[in-house]
Amino acid sequence: MPPTGLEAVYLDNRDRLVRFLVARGAGDAAEDLLHDLWIKVSARPNGPIDNPLSYLFRAADTLMIDRHRSRIKAQARDHAWSEASASEAATGERVVAARQEVARVAQVLADLGTRRETVFRRARIDGVSQRQIAAELGVSLSTVEADLRVACRALAALKEEL
Template identity: 50%
Template sequence: MSDQDGSAGLEAVLIAHRQQLLRFLDSLGAGDAAEDLLHELWINLHARPTAPIGRPLSYLYRAAHNLMRDRYRSARQARLRDRDWHQLTAPDEIEPGPPAIERAAIARQSLDRADRALMALEPRARTCLRLHRLEGASQKEVAIALGVSLSTVESDLRRAYAALLAAKAELDLE
């Protein structure tokens, strides 16, 4: 049997199992490119004469899988190349924020404002907020620790949150 007989036998198997191979390529994510890949497989069979294959259908599935893998690799490389090119050539799209010294001053001012707002609260409300928000105690645990009802803890937390929101609103207006 000549080399041409090997590729002719594979071509006959490809034609006989065309729909199965298309479904296989589609299951690998080929989508609309499944027909193109199958055509590329057919061209590859004609370009490289082969000896007779013992399991031609398995050979075609493996060749189709390899084509899909090559396509994925090529697409990934193109995305990486485009991303790298964009990073090299694109101007800075994000406007720089205020300098670090200015950001630190703003943060210090915000913290001072929040501290003053909390200091204006009664000590129990400050303690409720500290235990609940900073130390992670549940509202029920805070109520037990302070010897007050759960509704008192909720009320104290509402007052503390309102004071912090008011301090934030003042900063936003400045």
Template identity: 40%
Template sequence: MSDGLKAVFLAEQRMLLRLLTARLRDADAAQDVLQDLWLKLESLPSGPVADPAAYLFRMANNLAFDRRRSEQRRSARDGAWVDVQSDASDFPTAEEALLSRETLGRLQAALDGLPPRTAAIFRAYRFEGTPRKDIAVAEGISVSAVEKHLHRAYKTVQTFVAENGVDIA
């Protein structure tokens, strides 16, 4: 940095700080940006500057703008991060998880009590997403027969829900 630019910086330091404080609306941030400006000036190659005061004020204004834009991006990014984070209340307690696993085990036992073909059709349709028509072809039965097997399985689930007061939604 040239001695002339350094002298102008030192002479205008108070006005630069006032500009930065007005732009950033934060005295501490303004001090930081003023320090950044000084460091930036230290790293510049020396050379003639036509209007050193205007040059310094433009640099200060640009640094303040960059700081505000960076803060806005950080704030938006942090806000987006908070929005996608789950609240602790979204997770079940250990007791709720244990009760759910026990209930699921009892429901599995009820489904295991179905005839093998009915259980296989129910699993293919509900868990694997196989269309009824494809199940009918694979099992060598009509679509109507597949629907009857599904009805029997649904009846078992419905009975289990009614007997155990379970919410399966």
């Protein structure tokens, strides 16, 4: 029986997915990673997928994000353990730093204005699609895209400073 559905899409697009994984920093491991990813993806319970190709690309992207997280985790972990045993003063300083972060984020949101804040919350926190947000707010999709771009840049820039 010829492969159907997700598997057919996977087989037809293996090269594109490998190329994407290489571009995402997988290097020589790209082929192996894709293979492992497919094993995982194909084991998922069956259910309709809107766009199988996009689903596969997204899974590959998420995999690389997870790998990035694990990499920084090791450093963060050592850092955290050494900090956890540090003095009370360090704890106090972290609390102060955390409060400052909250205040700065609040300031950025205030500067962005209500519509951009709403777009950011709907898209990033509620996980609503940009198309739907445009419909909800009665503005064009490109307005939502631009709002989200401005909000994300402002908040990411803040995060980088911290």
